[in-house]
Amino acid sequence: MAQSAISQHIAALAGIPKQPTAATVYPFPAVKPGHRMVPAKVGRSSETAVTVLLECPNWCLVDHVDEYVGDLRDVMHRGDNAYVAVPTFGYGAYPVQIHAGIELDPASDDEKFRAAHIVVTDSTGNNYSHLTEDMADRLADDLIGLASELRHQARTARLHNASQGAQVRGEAV
Template identity: 35%
Template sequence: MSTTVQPPADQPAPLTDRHIVPAVVDGQTVYLECPTWCTIDHVRDSQKFLVDVWHSGAFADLEAPRRNGTPSLLAYARLGLDSFSEDDDMRRPFIFVEDGSSGEDSYMDAEHAEQFADNLVAFARNIRAMASAMRGVTA
């Protein structure tokens, strides 16, 4: 037996680019709306409760090269949506950013994400200026 499950009627975020996909919840196949950017296989990533079904886009990684070694992952970000969450904020699309080690994370709306991106651009500009200055220094 399968069932089509809809997010709550008061879903605050429009999901204009979506499709209906199968998901396994408590061993049962259900069909739910899934954003086209979601990369989760909701059948393989089965959940015990519907409220635990969430959507995630591809990850964007921020890595720093090292002089003698492999790059270090400084942070990663992804687009997310928890359609069935009891938390209204999680039922709206968000960008999730975490450093991957400290447990510190940020859930951002579009305005915050754009501000964060502006901060990254300024940070990159400063790093380029440091690299430029470093090239003129002899040891």
């Protein structure tokens, strides 16, 4: 019986000496859903730092190479910051600001910090609150209520000022 083309080639290869194999190749790690692999620089200075691959949440905006850390445990993940600035016609040194953003500290001893959470800060960054998702929902409801009350106060002030202007001009209110 005739040999197939494949078996003829296999037979022809039998005389070739064994070649050394390449170094062991490790498969790329599986990445959790909602994450990506990014480079991160770790070291005491930019000159001595090494670059490693790091699993990073898709919402994280930190450039882990540009903002390098001394130890891999110091890597923090931060998302986009939303904020509101409160205007003033007065003489405040700083306008009142409220900032909110997503953060997580994967090496924290506290499981709440290892989970994604919302951080609310003032403009100085010295005063801050860490919120779970439920706490953030309750705060959002309270802020909606505050916004409604702020509109009510603006209407009251507007009516008061309009009546004062009429009185100043000698008009009937």
